[in-house]
Every structure is written in C-alpha cells, then in structure tokens.
Amino acid sequence: MSERYKVLGAMLALGDFTVPELTQYSGVSPQTVRTVVSRERRNLKPLGIEAATGRGGRFKRFQVQPAQAEGIRQELNELYRTLPREKPVPGQQTESQPVPLAILAAEDVLIRRFPEAGAPEERKRLLKLAESVWQRYCSALPEEDLPSTTRLYLDSLDGLRKLCSAELATTYEPFFSGLAFDRAKESMRVVAAAFKQAGQAEHAAELLDRALASSVGSPSAEIIRSKTMEMSESLEHPEVYVREAAVQAAATAASASNAPRKLASDIVTRLQQDSDPLVRRIAAEVLGELKHHDAAVEQALTKAAREDEPAVRLAARKSLAVLEAHSSREPANQALETV
Amino acid sequence: MAPASHISFEQRKGLALRLIALPLLHQHEARLLHVGAQNDLQLLRSNISYLAGEAIRSPNSEHLDCSLKGLASKLFTASAPQLAGSFAPRFSPLVTQLTRQMNALSCSTCSGSPSVCDGGQNDDALVAGGGHCIGLLRQLFDVALLIAQNAFQRYLPAVSLPAVEFSTAHFNQKPHDIPVALYCGGKTTFANGGNSVVQLHLTPDVLDWDTCLACLYVLVHECFCHAFYGARNPSQRDVTGNDDPFTEGWMDWLAHELLLQNLNLTQGLPASGTEFARIATIFTEARSRYRDGAEPASKHALSRALGKEAAIKMHELLKRLLESCADALEALFRLSCDVLAEGFRLEKHENFVYAVNMGLPSPGEVEDPQQFANIPQRVRMYLKNNYLKTLVT
Numbered sequence: 001m002s003e004r005y006k007v008l009g010a011m012l013a014l015g016d017f018t019v020p021e022l023t024q025y026s027g028v029s030p031q032t033v034r035t036v037v038s039r040e041r042r043n044l045k046p047l048g049i050e051a052a053t054g055r056g057g058r059f060k061r062f063q064v065q066p067a068q069a070e071g072i073r074q075e076l077n078e079l080y081r082t083l084p085r086e087k088p089v090p091g092q093q094t095e096s097q098p099v100p101l102a103i104l105a106a107e108d109v110l111i112r113r114f115p116e117a118g119a120p121e122e123r124k125r126l127l128k129l130a131e132s133v134w135q136r137y138c139s140a141l142p143e144e145d146l147p148s149t150t151r152l153y154l155d156s157l158d159g160l161r162k163l164c165s166a167e168l169a170t171t172y173e174p175f176f177s178g179l180a181f182d183r184a185k186e187s188m189r190v191v192a193a194a195f196k197q198a199g200q201a202e203h204a205a206e207l208l209d210r211a212l213a214s215s216v217g218s219p220s221a222e223i224i225r226s227k228t229m230e231m232s233e234s235l236e237h238p239e240v241y242v243r244e245a246a247v248q249a250a251a252t253a254a255s256a257s258n259a260p261r262k263l264a265s266d267i268v269t270r271l272q273q274d275s276d277p278l279v280r281r282i283a284a285e286v287l288g289e290l291k292h293h294d295a296a297v298e299q300a301l302t303k304a305a306r307e308d309e310p311a312v313r314l315a316a317r318k319s320l321a322v323l324e325a326h327s328s329r330e331p332a333n334q335a336l337e338t339v
Numbered sequence: 340m341a342p343a344s345h346i347s348f349e350q351r352k353g354l355a356l357r358l359i360a361l362p363l364l365h366q367h368e369a370r371l372l373h374v375g376a377q378n379d380l381q382l383l384r385s386n387i388s389y390l391a392g393e394a395i396r397s398p399n400s401e402h403l404d405c406s407l408k409g410l411a412s413k414l415f416t417a418s419a420p421q422l423a424g425s426f427a428p429r430f431s432p433l434v435t436q437l438t439r440q441m442n443a444l445s446c447s448t449c450s451g452s453p454s455v456c457d458g459g460q461n462d463d464a465l466v467a468g469g470g471h472c473i474g475l476l477r478q479l480f481d482v483a484l485l486i487a488q489n490a491f492q493r494y495l496p497a498v499s500l501p502a503v504e505f506s507t508a509h510f511n512q513k514p515h516d517i518p519v520a521l522y523c524g525g526k527t528t529f530a531n532g533g534n535s536v537v538q539l540h541l542t543p544d545v546l547d548w549d550t551c552l553a554c555l556y557v558l559v560h561e562c563f564c565h566a567f568y569g570a571r572n573p574s575q576r577d578v579t580g581n582d583d584p585f586t587e588g589w590m591d592w593l594a595h596e597l598l599l600q601n602l603n604l605t606q607g608l609p610a611s612g613t614e615f616a617r618i619a620t621i622f623t624e625a626r627s628r629y630r631d632g633a634e635p636a637s638k639h640a641l642s643r644a645l646g647k648e649a650a651i652k653m654h655e656l657l658k659r660l661l662e663s664c665a666d667a668l669e670a671l672f673r674l675s676c677d678v679l680a681e682g683f684r685l686e687k688h689e690n691f692v693y694a695v696n697m698g699l700p701s702p703g704e705v706e707d708p709q710q711f712a713n714i715p716q717r718v719r720m721y722l723k724n725n726y727l728k729t730l731v732t
Contacts, residue, residue: 005705006705009706009708009710009711012712013706013710013711013715013716014715014716015716015719020661021661024659024660024661024664025660025661025715027659076708076711077708080708083705101641101644101645101648101696102696105641105644105645108641108642113582125686129689129693133693133697136697136709137697139709
C-alpha cells in the first residue's frame with residue numbers, strides 16, 4: 001500500500017518521468033515501479049523514448065494525463081489515511097511528532113514581528129504568511145488525525161491571526177476592530193489555558209502577554225447597539241481585514257443590538273459572496289455561534305461545506321455540527337452526511 | 340569614498356595586546372598545564388587582561404606601538420616571580436615570545452609612512468591599508484573571504500562579484516543574543532558604490548581564545564551569506580534583516596558546511612582546522628536552537644531554524660532527483676548561491692523558505708499528499724533550465 005502511495009506520489013511530484021526517475025524519487029524497487037506504471041498506463045500519456053545517460057537502455061517518458069491528475073490526488077489522499085502512523089497520546093507530544101517548524105515560526109511572526117512592523121503593508125504580508133501556514137496544516141490531515149499539540153499550536157496561530165487582523169483593521173475602523181479584538185482575546189485566553197494544562201505555562205504566558213499588549217480596546221454595549229447600520233456597511237469595506245473584523249464584530253453585536261436578524265443575514269451574505277476565503281471562513285465560523293439561526297443560515301453553511309477552499313469547508317462543517325447539536329432538524333444532518 | 344570603519348584607536352591598543360597574547364597562550368597552554376603550571380599561567384592571563392585595560396586609557400598622543408612596548412616592559416616585570424619560580428624554564432619561552440611580538444609591532448612599518456594612527460580621522464584608512472595591530476582578525480577575514488569567493492566563482496562563474504571590505508566595531512556587551520559564550524558577531528552592509536562591507540563585532544574586554552576561533556565562522560557567514568547578496572545588481576541592494584530565514588538559516592547551514600570543506604585553507608592561522616570547526620559547530624547550532632536550552636533562545640532562532648530545516652529538506656529532495664542525485668550538495672550550493680546573487684527581497688526569501696519547508700518532508704519521513712505538488716517540479720525546472728523565477732516566486 002505504501003509503495004503504491006510513494007510511486008503515485010512520485011508521478012505527481014515529478015510531472016514527467018521515466019521508470020528510473022520514479023525509482024530514484026520514490027525509493028521503491030524498479031520492479032514495483034514498473035508494475036504500478038503498467039497498471040496506471042491508461043492514466044499516463046507517453047512523451048517518447050529516450051536513451052538513459054550512462055549505462056542502461058532506453059526509457060519511455062510519461063506524464064500523468066491532466067484529466068486524471070485529480071483522480072490520482074484523491075487516491076493519494078485515501079491511501080495516506082491508511083498509512084500506518086503513530087497515534088498521538090492525548091495531551092502528549094512524542095518526539096516522533098514534533099510540531100512543524102513552519103507553525104512555530106508563523107506563531108513567532110505574529111507574536112513578535114507583527115507588532116514590530118510599522119507599515120500596514122508589511123503587517124498584511126506577515127498576516128498572509130501566517131494564514132498560509134495555518135491553511136496548509138489544517139487541510140493536510142483530518143482534524144482528528146492531527147497530533148494534539150500541533151492542533152493546539154494551530155489554534156494558537158488562528159487566535160493570533162485574528163488578534164493581529166483586528167489590530168490591523170484598527171487602522172481603518174477602530175469601532176469594529178474593538179469588537180473583533182474581544183473575540184480574539186477570548187480565543188487566546190482559551191488557547192493559553194490549554195497550553196497551561198499541557199504543561200507549557202511559559203508559552204501560555206507569552207500568548208496572554210501578546211494579547212494584553214495590544215492597544216485595541218472594546219466599545220460599550222450602548223455604542224454597539226447604536227451602530228448597527230455602520231456595521232452592515234463595514235461588511236462591504238474594500239479592505240479584507242476590515243471585512244473580517246466586521247464579520248466578527250457583527251457576530252458579537254448580533255446578541256447586543258436591536259437588529260440581530262439583519263446582522264445574521266449580512267454575515268450569510270459574506271459567506272456566500274465575499275471574494276476572499278478568509279472572510280468566508282470567519283463568516284462560516286461565527287454563523288455556528290449565532291443564536292438566531294434559520295434556514296438561510298443552514299443553507300449557506302451546507303453550501304459552504306462543499307466549497308473548494310479547505311479552510312472554509314472545515315469551518316462550515318464545524319458550524320453545521322454546532323447547529324446540529326442545538327437542533328436535530330433534517331437539513332443539518334443531511335449536510336454532514338454529504339460532506 | 341570613506342574607508343570602512345574600525346575599532347577606535349584607544350580600544351585597539353588593548354585589543355592588539357590581547358590578539359598577540361591569546362594565540363601564544365593557547366599554543367603554550369597544554370605544555371604548561373601538563374607540568375602543573377596552571378597558577379602561573381592564570382597569573383599571566385590576569386596580568387595581560389589588566390594591562391589591556393590599562394592600555395585603553397593611554398592618551399592618544401602615545402602611539403600604539405609605543406603603548407605596546409611599554410606594556411611589554413610592564414608584563415616582563417610583572418612576570419618576574421614566574422620567571423624565577425620552579426616552572427621558569429617552561430614559562431620563560433612564552434613570556435619571551437610575548438614580549439618580543441609586542442615589541443616588534445611598528446606603526447610606521449604598518450602605515451608605510453611617518454603618518455600613523457593617532458585617534459584622528461585618518462585612522463580608518465591606515466587600518467584598512469595595514470592594520471598590523473589587528474592582524475589576526477585581518478587574516479581570518481582574508482581566509483573567510485577566500486572561502487566565500489571560491490564558492491561563488493565555482494557555482495556562478497559568470498557573475499562578477501562585488502568587492503568586499505573589512506570593518507571592525509567594538510561592543511561593551513556580547514554583540515548578539517545567541518545563547519553561547521562567544522563574544523563576536525557580524526553585520527554586512529552595502530556601500531553606495533556597490534561594495535560590501537563586512538563588519539566584525541567584538542567585545543574586547545572578554546575576548547578569549549574560543550571567541551577568536553569563532554571569528555572565522557562569523558566572517559565566513561558574513562562573506563558567504565551576505566556579501567554577495569544581489570551580486571548581479573550590487574548597486575540596488577538593501578539588507579534583508581536578521582529574520583531572513585534564507586540568509587540566516589538556509590545559507591548559514593551551507594556556510595558551516597563550506598567551512599568544514601575548506602579547513603585546509605586555515606593553514607597558517609594559529610589554530611588547527613579541527614579547532615575552528617568545533618567552535619563553528621557550537622555557534623551555528625546555538626543560533627537556531629529554539630527550545631531545550633539552559634539559556635533563553637535568540638529572538639531570531641525560529642526564523643533561522645526554519646531556514647536551516649528547509650535547506651536540509653531541499654538537500655534531501657536533490658538526492659531524490661535523478662538530475663542532481665550524483666552530487667546533491669553541490670547542486671544545493673549552486674541553487675543557493677544563485678538565489679542569493681539574484682538579490683530577492685525579504686518577502687521572496689520568506690515565501691521561498693516557507694514553501695520549501697512546508698512543501699517537502701523531513702529526511703526519512705513519508706510526504707503527505709500536499710507535498711507531492713509544486714516544489715519538486717519547480718526544482719526540476721530550475722535544474723534543467725536555470726530558471727530561477729519559477730523557483731522563487
């Protein structure tokens with residue numbers, strides 16, 4: 001099983017290949033490589049015959065048929081789930097499962113470098129970098145297969161990203177960023193508590209220090225209630241970080257304002273229409289937390305649960321699960337079964 | 340164009356004494372310890388340290404060579420008890436060599452004219468032209484530059500390399516936050532004319548032999564990882580900073596490899612290649628240590644570790660590609676020099692390192708499905724066509 005995984009993977013990795021190239025890349029024996037190539041012949045496009053350099057005969061060069069690449073990718077995903085790997089002990093990170101360095105480095109980018117970076121453009125760049133790391137690892141494995149500490153660090157990265165996003169949005173719109181900041185601070189508190197429980201008190205303190213060092217403040221409930229209209233307008237702000245902050249703020253405001261349905265409907269619109277997957281992900285996330293959910297919310301989440309963007313898909317699935325927990329109505333159940 | 344700056348005249352008076360004494364003390368140390376003369380050796384070290392401290396308080400009107408001659412005389416007097424004691428026959432060759440070298444330094448010979456360093460504006464030019472008082476550091480720089488130049492000329496023969504000047508600077512504290520007791524650091528800047536200036540940072544008050552050895556690694560790092568950055572367009576480059584995972588992690592890992600490959604070039608220096616290698620390994624490992632250390636990690640450790648890990652993963656990939664497996668390290672050197680010489684900005688360096696790090700498995704690990712995409716094909720395209728822009732996007 002794992003040899004087929006390696007050879008199929010090598011085909012995608014190399015783009016075009018001969019049997020010796022696949023053998024070298026995959027580390028699988030030439031005989032097995034030839035067997036896999038032979039079985040996959042219908043998915044491969046011959047590119048010609050070439051003489052090998054040095055000793056050896058002539059080799060056929062192949063390429064995966066572009067139309068078949070997706071099928072091979074899906075098979076790789078399935079094979080990967082069946083590969084033997086060490087199961088993590090809950091709450092414990094074994095040496096064989098270290099947290100990927102890119103996650104730690106991205107966390108460091110948001111804890112240390114983001115506040116030091118003066119220009120908004122540089123801050124946006126750092127945020128984008130951290131977001132790409134979060135997306136990469138969130139979509140690599142089903143959440144339940146991620147080692148627990150890696151999952152914790154990904155939660156931390158996401159919390160920090162929201163915090164930084166709120167700080168960045170302050171440049172454009174202080175009111176909404178204040179609300180978004182409150183939510184980010186709360187998720188940081190939860191993550192910090194989890195780190196403390198996992199025996200990493202120093203890191204927990206570092207995260208809390210970062211959250212407390214922020215200059216962003218939150219507005220009073222009275223102001224929130226009086227600014228519903230402005231908030232709806234901000235959901236269409238041209239700057240992605242303002243829209244993200246506005247979506248989060250709208251979720252908070254929905255419970256404090258006089259127009260919760262209007263705000264929920266605005267968030268649904270963001271989930272359905274926003275061009276940026278980051279905003280759609282946050283919209284999907286917060287819809288699961290709203291108390292005023294209805295058929296429109298469930299429909300939007302069900303559709304988002306089939307999106308191409310893995311992060312949006314994941315957030316929508318989680319929110320649907322939350323909604324399902326609140327109500328046992330059919331549409332949510334169906335949605336979970338189909339994703 | 341202004342000459343590269345150097346450690347001030349007064350500080351150089353003390354530094355000159357230390358730079359003469361440290362190699363000699365190291366050379367004689369094993370022999371003296373073997374006969375049990377550790378106390379005498381310790382006293383001599385203390386005297387040298389005291390006199391070096393005294394030297395930096397001497398007036399500017401006293402030339403450096405005169406200052407050293409005065410110190411030699413004082414040292415000889417202060418060493419009288421050891422020279423008359425039970426270890427005298429073993430001890431006197433060291434003191435004799437020390438005082439002889441201190442007396443031999445001549446400022447007018449160094450400058451080649453009656454005009455010598457006096458704490459004035461002309462000092463930097465005189466040190467750049469001669470610099471006998473910091474001769475050991477200059478020697479180390481020359482070796483480091485040769486190692487880096489040889490590498491770039493080998494891997495990028497068509498690129499004309501910018502000139503590299505040597506500079507020194509004095510620090511009161513350890514010049515870096517890396518958890519290692521080595522009191523030297525470095526920085527490379529780019530002069531308007533397109534030259535690179537490699538500056539060695541030193542804390543003379545605590546200069547010891549290990550720090551002298553570490554200077555070679557620091558200088559190789561500066562010359563190889565920074566001096567030829569943007570060499571294809573040297574007049575338009577700007578430093579990428581301490582958080583650049585490519586220069587500080589990826590290239591540093593190669594700089595260490597390069598130093599180990601070129602230990603033969605350390606012949607003529609007052610230590611063996613093995614000694615330089617030992618300290619270089621300690622220093623480079625401490626730079627990127629981000630956990631499990633007794634001391635807090637450097638604040639840039641994670642960026643460096645990420646770059647280093649990416650370089651190692653790229654090396655593993657090159658071993659797996661038929662185009663490069665015959666000499667994967669050689670291919671990695673060529674690719675890395677090429678990326679550096681292109682002068683990409685920090686943003687591109689970071690995107691490249693993160694993409695490689697996330698896009699390739701660690702040595703011995705099976706890749707996840709996402710790691711079969713993107714990076715291997717981009718690297719193959721580079722190996723076939725030298726097309727850098729698809730590799731670093």
